[in-house]
Amino acid sequence: MEITSKTTGNMLKLFLTLGMVLSSILVVTTFFYAYFYEVFLSISIIDQAVTIINVIIWIITIILYLVWIYKVHKDLRNLNATYPIKPSGALARILIPVYNLYGLWNIFSTMVDFLKGNTSTAKHAKRIGLLIPFYYILFFVTDLLNRLIGAELIFNDHVLFLSYVLDAVLMVVFLMMTKSIFESLNIMGAEYIAEAESEELPGEVISEETMELEKPL
């Protein structure tokens, strides 16, 4: 079975890696902004360039993430028709405000339960399971912080610096989760193909035998 989320997954990994690098640079520039403003002034053009690239990459990453999560659930249901979350249900769990407080956790914990059942993906399931609480907390804390800073309800250099650090950590955590889910699906996809081939093999043998039997005629 072909894993349909592979192409998007590859792109998502690439953009998350890029986002992680850009976020790390912004942590450094924000550190100078908060604590050594004179130094920051001399590197402000770098900060501006990285900020612009980061915003565009972030928007693309969000779109890729939604497409990827949709395709991942499509793959999961192709692998096992009884998988409880539909692709559209996964998107609803992320996009609907308030419902996503439950939905975001539910998506990944359901995935962990499913991957645990397979010995080849159990290692990845364990890693994802460990990362979920960090991802969940960081996702909502960074979202809240960015909203408060954006609305100028909080304007404190320490909080600003903290928000950039948390953004970078969220990128790292999410990249690790994406890699584990990506690997797990590839393993399961390969196993599915191998299983299908082994089921087809006896049929072919019988056919050859039949042909050989028919030769004397």
Next chain:
Amino acid sequence: MADKKDKTNSWINLLKKKEYVASFIILLVTIGITILLLKPYHAEFIATGGISSVEELGIDGSVYFTYVESGLTNNYYERITLEMLYDDMEFIPLDEQDLIAYEYYEEMGDQFKEDTIVNAVESASFDQLADPSSDDFLDRVWEITNSSAQYSGDSFGLMIAIGLVEELNQEDFSKDGTYVIAGTGTMEADHSVGSIGGIRQKLLTAENNGVDIFFIPKDKQYYYDISLSNEVEAEQVIAEEGLDVRVVAVETLEDAIIYLRNLP
């Protein structure tokens, strides 16, 4: 040699995958957008701000000075960011000559600010502080300069002087909070009130903050083209925006004090 060939082949294989080609194109477009946004664009920006009590500067007075949000943009990214932050931001594009003049004013900004504070302390003092070489005088100038570090420009001179008059004479021009008094204008050595920039935004700031009486420089007589004066521009803004604030044009600190002492 073989390793190098393998590496080249692996890069070629990567580029054969459509997702990597797509990512590479997206990245190129992103860099292109970034270069465009960082293209030099010099414009002076100005938006309404707020009012601050002279008490914030360590002066025991009841009056307020207005401040506006202003500065210089260096590229289109800064302009877009400011437009997103402020609804009423106005941009005045600067040519090379304007830019030189602006940068000169910025360089001299601290000096102009200190001058207006010195003039305000001197104008308001009628006793021991009047000697500019006395310790008390210098201490007061230093205190006010220090407390006003977050503000740039010299347009709060008149209001500092009015606040100091209240402090030195134990007066309360607000009549126990009955009037909200604010204003703008530099304080010159001869006690005259000098013209300032951004009169439109300062008047709108006063209106937005419930100011009752707002002092502006009476400067019509100093301009050949009177439309450039603060006084005429203020008249236009009041008419255009239908402002309720009572705008009082004053030529000197003494004019403002006489007006305030005669308030009912």
